[in-house]
Amino acid sequence: MIRLFSRCSLLLLLLGSGLQAAPQHAITLYDEPPKYPADFQHFDYVNPQAPKGGVLRQAGFGSFDSLNPFINKGVPADDIGLIYETLTRHSLDEPFTEYGLIASQIERAPDNSWVRFYLRPEARFNDGKQVTADDVVFTFETLMRDGAPQYKSYYADVSKATAESPTRVRFDFKHKGNRELPLILGQLPVLPRHWWAGREFNSGNLDIPLGSGPYRVADVQAGRSISFERVTDWWGKDLPVNRGFYNFDKLVTDYYRDNTVALEAFKAHQFDFWLETSAKNWATAYDIPAVSEGKLRKEELLNSNPTGMQGFIFNTRRHNLQDPRVREALSLLFDFEWANKQLFNGAYTRTSSYFENSEMAARGLPSAAELEILEPLRGSIPEEVFSQPFTLPVTDGSGIIRDQQRRAYDLLTAAGWKIEGDRMLDADGKPVKIEFLLAQTEFERVLLPYKRNLNDLGIELEIRRVDISQYINRLRSRDFDMLVGGFGQSSSPGNEQREYWHSSSADNPGSRNLIGLRDPAIDTLVDGLIKADSRESLINHARALDRVLLAGHYVVPNWHIKTWRLAYWNSIEHPAVTPLYDFALMSWWSTAAAEAQAEHTDPIPNQAGNN
Template sequence: MTHPLRSFLHASSLLLLGLASLTQAAPKHALTLYGEPPRYPADFQHFDYVNPDAPKGGNFRQAGFGGFDSLNPFINKGVSADDIGLIYDTLTRHGLDEPFTEYGLLAEKIEKAPDNAWVRFYLRPEARFHDGLPVTAEDVKFTFETLMTQGSPTYRGYYADVDKVEVESPLKVRFIFKHAGNRELPLILGQLPVLPKHWWAERDFSKSNLEIPLGSGPYKVAEVKAGRSIRYQRVADWWGKDLPVNRGFYNFDSMRIDYYRDNTVALEALKAGQFDYWLETSAKNWATAYDTPAVANGQLIKEEIENHNPTGMQGFIFNIRRPVFQDPRVREALGLLFDFEWANKQLFNGAYTRTHSYFDNSELASSGLPGPDELKILEPLRDKITPQVFTEEFRVPVTDASGIIRKQQRRAYQLLQEAGWRIDGDQMLDAEGNPVSFEFLLAQTEFERVLLPFKRNMADLGMELVIRRVDVSQYINRLRSRDFDLIVGGFGQSNSPGNEQREYWHSSSADNPGSRNFIGLKDPAIDQLVDGLINADSRQSLIAHTRALDRVLLWGHYVIPNWHIKTWRVAYWNRLQHPKITPQYDIGLNTWWVNPQPSAEATEPASTEQ
């Protein structure tokens, strides 16, 4: 409170503190992480990255991978259909051109305690489920409690600091936290999808099936062909269609996803006009597989859209629950045997950059030696973490791209010997004298070409790498049961990391089937760093905590870092259009539309109805 106001009120400091708290806790149209003003004011009409006059209509087709056997994405059973979240509304909508701001969706206003000890949502009276019944505070409470008791273990980790939910009126609900000070929790609770209590009252939430569920969102499930395709239909009288947060979104009358078991086949289907849009993840394909007349004449458009998100960490992930991977020297040795430079030159057409951080492509990434802010965080942990964190800059191995890595192999062998391993004849034996063999679990055929040189480099040191390819359903089940040695996986990051870090690295998630703690981390030092990150009280503190965590993870050699690219590579038929402004942190696919008056060259994709 300013000095002139204190003079004017002649009030005690205690009263002033109370007035300040009341001011901070006033209901708002949006929440930001550190209380900074949101980009869009309360009276905004639409986001900058949409076309508010985008025409509605047309059909949009995509490709899915593998298959699906469930329409319940909230439980740890089955494989849920892609985009099923489109049938649900959430309490808030994430701003796609801000690091972390939530705008009211189902909730007209949001109010939080000045010390972040609770958050209150005021629901819109016009909000309706697809059967016409209102969305109420009871539905919010039911959703939260059901997800915490019957949903995927991910929710129990994500919302672990929520003590209870209070229904204060039919349209007012409050979440009370176990501890004050968690700045992120009010915002991530806003991302809660709200389920209809009355619809689930006579159904078993824990069962995976293909019954079409009731939602309140912009689309309904219109057609299901188990494992083959799913079609969503836009809800013409959707209660939220005129809200500023929704203007310019959800323009397709229908959205269909056809499933392919091989991405090579899917790409050929795209070029044949079987579907509309493809996010290309293969550098080789992007460089060589689009030499077609449709691309040459502008019917099939290739576009690179700049990606400002932290790239996160994709890598070969060690399951350190396996005894063979519990020695960090072993993990470091195996990392030396991956020749990225050769792969980038020979397989990726030089398109990729090696990943050096769990938060690469952002100010959150560590570099050099720890600065003063990081040292304040790391010094109390000095006896619990690798000494190199304080004395050396972490660097990934670099080769000359020739495919000959004798220097790296010599260093790897030295590390394995230090770990008690030895070569007997032409076979590597571990510290217990067992022949060394690893299984790499894989669901995508196209990744085998990346692993084969890695397999050869391991074989040169007497180790066997078995590449085990399974279907998507079996792959997911084995991940959930932690039945793997090595996988290729990723830990996606945002510009405001927070509670999701518990799901990645915290001891509390290590034994939860379905969590993303694939590594199996149970490290008190990492737990402390994660807790400090979540409770950071400023952007500067968040950056320091994130960099400190990044260093400790890197020096643990828990993954073999892969690569990244700073753009999204998309291919789409020219019957589609998108806004001139792309949101800074997303492709913004739900803002695209079908051109109602396509040019003569525009192509309508061929039918895939069977």
């Protein structure tokens, strides 16, 4: 009886595993049910009957010299990713759910040791050739060998990719338990092996590439403009994940070297859409007749994404920026309250977390669950992580910050710095000069008051503005002291954290480890976050990581806002429902196309629910 029971139990276990590993139309991070069922017709945030036609004109910043966005050379053109399709599509109203796109179904091991994608036989590149598993394997191997460093970080746990048949590909993992990796692999853009044969992948150029996406490149004027045309016979146009998207017949991006000039061009209707990032402009720059007449619309839409961390980033590879006391002192000299009052019309909130605007942001002292994660690292992380909440100085907005300056001076003195005459000398006795690398003219007004505050302590801040090409090259080669940058976060952070903070990315040119972090304790926290086996565990690991990063004073935290500020001409329109995590510009449509459609059909609603 015991032997029979054991065999039955084993059979049930195997059957249960088979059920868990059954192919699905969608996958989620913790196996929670996806929002949309297998027979869904379209996402809730699109207009499935949106008219096709018309032109969307946008502005690009700086210039471009490459049509290959997958390598660490050149500056790729905006929206070039629209010519490619991925294995899956990310839903914009769920924290992290992937639905089949090139892949009709996804199957993953119950222990997350592998994932298998079943490709749609109808999937085609835009020259008519079928998208196959060989193309997927080629893409993966090419990106790992010749792609930008982020791919090596993202896919570091993949041991091999295997084409099991023309329409079935499997990825095996080095370790079990990386729950995010199957979803990350679903975001893999699939490149055509046959087109790249005989071409040099890691050479940035303006050769027009072949893709399988809804658009193809129509015209390129090097560094000045790029246009795309809609593929009218696109194989994926009727898929539920695509219905209501890609409505414009043509997309045009003209490049401007100065955002101030670009804004004036926008107000003259030289292009159609503008994402406003300046609080001052939003408050004062749109007092024009077109707005009062309703031709140019201003709209704020709720942004439910974690805002992440924008800040003045310290490059700790620089000798004089390696001491955390120095970094904390320099942070104290930024007067946010004055800037918010005088420069931003009071529109912003100070950022105090790397996971700001989310439940993953660390607040107060560590919880018991967080302490379980942090205690094994005691002695290798700052002691204040355990004893005091992270706080930022708050000023009265007058511009007088004597208390912060005194505290900063004490910290610099403790670090071995001293003032001789009117100059601050570092621990080696050299005058302190810090170069702040900048590409955007409009940010100088924010830095000039900061420069004055540093100068009061004898520290010279040189604001070095360069063109976008030089900026990117210096960024990739880590040739900067400080710069303004951000670490964006999703509602389900994971493998990208290795790209931000892990030692393995510190020396990769072009990785997002701009700080130069090489800390075993932080590596441990990143690895723990990636391997979290529940939402609760993910939150606790994110909060623990947040505390250690904040205590290291690796950035001067900036500010955030919880809305998207959108300005657009009435030549375009958007669906009635906005997704939680994006404004989904590719779901918008041309009002001229809508008027033309209305002349030939009965009126239709702008938004329909799920069928």
